[in-house]
Amino acid sequence: MPVKNRFAELLPEIVGWRHDIHANPELLFEVHRTAAKVAGLLREFGCDQVVTGVGRTGVVGVIKGKCDSSGRVIGLRADMDALPIHEGTGVAYASTTPGRMHACGHDGHTSMLLGAAKYLAETRNFDGTAVVIFQPAEEGGGGGREMCADGLMTRFGVQEVYGMHNMPGIPVGHFAIRPGAMMAAADQFEITVTGKGGHAAKPHDCIDTTVVAAHIIVALQTIASRGVDPLKQVVVSVCTVATDSPAHNVIPQVVVMKGTARTMDPAVQDFVERRVAEIASGTAAALGARATVDYQRGYPVTVNAPANTAFAAAVAQAVSGQVDTDTPPLMGAEDFSFMLNERPGAYIFLGNGDTAMVHHPAYNFDDAAIPFGASWYAGMVESRMPSP
Ligand SMILES: [Zn+2]
Ligand SMILES: [Zn+2]
Numbered sequence: 001m002p003v004k005n006r007f008a009e010l011l012p013e014i015v016g017w018r019h020d021i022h023a024n025p026e027l028l029f030e031v032h033r034t035a036a037k038v039a040g041l042l043r044e045f046g047c048d049q050v051v052t053g054v055g056r057t058g059v060v061g062v063i064k065g066k067c068d069s070s071g072r073v074i075g076l077r078a079d080m081d082a083l084p085i086h087e088g089t090g091v092a093y094a095s096t097t098p099g100r101m102h103a104c105g106h107d108g109h110t111s112m113l114l115g116a117a118k119y120l121a122e123t124r125n126f127d128g129t130a131v132v133i134f135q136p137a138e139e140g141g142g143g144g145r146e147m148c149a150d151g152l153m154t155r156f157g158v159q160e161v162y163g164m165h166n167m168p169g170i171p172v173g174h175f176a177i178r179p180g181a182m183m184a185a186a187d188q189f190e191i192t193v194t195g196k197g198g199h200a201a202k203p204h205d206c207i208d209t210t211v212v213a214a215h216i217i218v219a220l221q222t223i224a225s226r227g228v229d230p231l232k233q234v235v236v237s238v239c240t241v242a243t244d245s246p247a248h249n250v251i252p253q254v255v256v257m258k259g260t261a262r263t264m265d266p267a268v269q270d271f272v273e274r275r276v277a278e279i280a281s282g283t284a285a286a287l288g289a290r291a292t293v294d295y296q297r298g299y300p301v302t303v304n305a306p307a308n309t310a311f312a313a314a315v316a317q318a319v320s321g322q323v324d325t326d327t328p329p330l331m332g333a334e335d336f337s338f339m340l341n342e343r344p345g346a347y348i349f350l351g352n353g354d355t356a357m358v359h360h361p362a363y364n365f366d367d368a369a370i371p372f373g374a375s376w377y378a379g380m381v382e383s384r385m386p387s388p
Contacts, residue, residue, distance in 0.1 A: 003319055004378060006119050007371040014374065015367045017041070018111035019093035022365075025082030025100040025107075028141040029056045034080045034110065038134045041114055045121040047132075051155075055147030059134040060156060061117055065126035065385060072128035072385045075153075075161035075343070076377050077336060078113035079106045079138035088361030104358045105166040108365030108373070110134060112164075115370065116377035128385035131156045135335070142299070144335035153342045160308060161345040162380050163336040164373055168358060170351030172368050175316035175376070176327035177348045179309040183302035184233065184262040185269050186333030187295060191216060191280045195289040197245070197253030206251040212289040213241060213255040219279045220259075227275055228268055235262040235331050236272060262331040264301055273297075299333040305344035312346040315379040320372055322351075348376070 007014070017037070026034050035057045042050045042061035049062035087094050087101035095101045102108075117132045133152065137143030152158065170176055193216065195207030217238050228234045238259040243252035261276065263269040277293045284291035304312075309325075316323045327349065336347055350373045356362040 003371045003375045004119065007115060007374045010115050010118065011370060014111050014115040014370050017114055018107050018365065018367060018370070021107040021110060022102045023093045023096050025095050025097060025102050027084060027100060028081055028137040028139065029143065031057050031080045031136045035059050035134065035136070038080065038110060038114065042117060042132070045118045047117065047121055054152060055135065055143055055150045057136040058143060058147045060152070061132040062156060063117065063120045063130045063132065064124070065128050065130070066124045066387055067127050068129065069388065070128040070385050073131060073157045073159050074128065074381055074384050075131045075133050075156070075158040075339070076113060076116065076380060077133040077135060077161060077163045077339060078109040079135050079143070080110050081106055081136055081139050081143070083139055083359060085359065085361055089364045091364060101361070102365070103360065103363050104139065105352065105365035106138065108166055108369065109164065112370055112373035113377055115374040119374070119378050120381055125387050126382050126385040127387050129157070130381040131158050138335045142335060142338070144338040148338050148342050158343055160384070161339045161343045162308070162312060163339070163345070163347045164350050164376065165334070165347070166352040166365055166369060167349040168352045168355045168363065170349060171322070172351050172353040172366055173320045173372050174322040174324070174351040175320065175348055176324040177304065177309055177313050177316070177346060178325065178327050178329065179304050179306040181264040181301050181329050182304050182347055183329065183334040183337065184264055184331045185301045186298040187261045187269070187273065188298060189259055189261065189276050189293060189295045191257045191291055191293050193255045193284055193289055193291045195253065198251050200249040200251050203251060207288045208251050209255040209289060210243060210252060212284050212287045213257055215287060216280050216283045216291065217257070219283050220276065223272055223275045223279070227271065232268050233264045233329065233331065234268055234272060235260070236276070262333070264329060299335055300337045300341060302334045302337040302347055303340055304346040308344050308346040311384065312348050312380065315383050316348060316376055319375045319379055350376070
């Protein structure tokens with residue numbers, strides 16, 4: 001099962017969808033135009049069912065195979081949202097909305113899954129049901145979580161679910177995957193330090209919140225360096241420090257720090273949450289100040305089930321013969337994790353070649369990757385539910 005010939009024929013059409021979506025980027029849950037286009041195309045392809053508004057602006061298409069003796073239902077997922085970045089690609093089909101662009105390739109993911117849906121609806125050469133899932137708000141809004149909360153898995157009977165993301169730095173046509181943790185959990189925290197503000201020339205009359213904040217930032221580094229097994233991955237970054245005074249001669253009353261914590265293991269995640277609170281409040285108390293911590297759990301760890309990973313890798317191998325099955329995990333996070341927490345499945349990287357990294361203004365999805373990605377989506381259905 002190499003790249004399907006049908007996708008060579010469909011390529012100009014799929015590229016057309018991609019460029020149209022690229023020129024009209026939408027953010028988070030506000031993907032109304034994109035979702036309407038997706039739903040319209042799925043209806044045009046003759047999907048057995050097309051449901052909109054799943055998880056606010058998500059779209060689901062159901063395609064039944066020639067027969068259904070297997071009783072199997074496989075979910076394939078793509079994301080539809082763009083990023084608040086000013087596009088710097090200079091391509092003819094660049095964003096028409098200043099300050100927004102498809103800088104993560106979700107335009108490519110959506111178009112490849114549309115291509116696979118068109119092919120599957122034409123051929124129906126499988127025994128079971130394919131559910132194509134188009135989610136909003138992958139870039140921080142939790143669209144995958146919203147679709148799951150809206151009954152995605154139970155309403156459509158999804159038994160397994162597969163996702164794909166392009167990855168710069170991996171050659172076009174190559175795939176990369178690993179069993180187990182593939183992407184990190186991403187939590188965020190906000191630490192508020194309250195002391196006693198005053199004149200900068202009279203520090204002895206104050207409780208200097210900037211000094212307390214500096215001690216907290218340094219002490220937080222011991223979570224990774226002294227607290228967690230060096231063989232386990234953890235990142236704790238303080239990214240924003242804001243005082244309540246812009247002056248050069250005022251000791252601020254309050255300092256607010258914001259940061260992120262990335263982990264690959266639930267026990268490490270629990271440890272980090274506890275230690276951020278203990279270190280902030282303990283350090284502040286030692287220096288006569290007070291610290292409160294608001295710690296919010298974000299996207300969970302993206303965990304590939306071993307059997308489904310082997311299956312996804314085998315289909316990728318059949319498509320291009322180029323699969324890295326032991327790709328290193330990334331400390332970025334992925335909203336598809338919510339779907340993988342509900343059903344077994346796998347998430348695979350598709351090479352985007354030597355391009356700028358995702359989330360960079362010069363990044364662009366490579367249309368040459370489309371036949372590989374679309375063949376993988378379709379191959380997952382045909383191989384997992386072979387027609388008798
Ligand atoms: Zn992204
Ligand atoms: Zn992305």
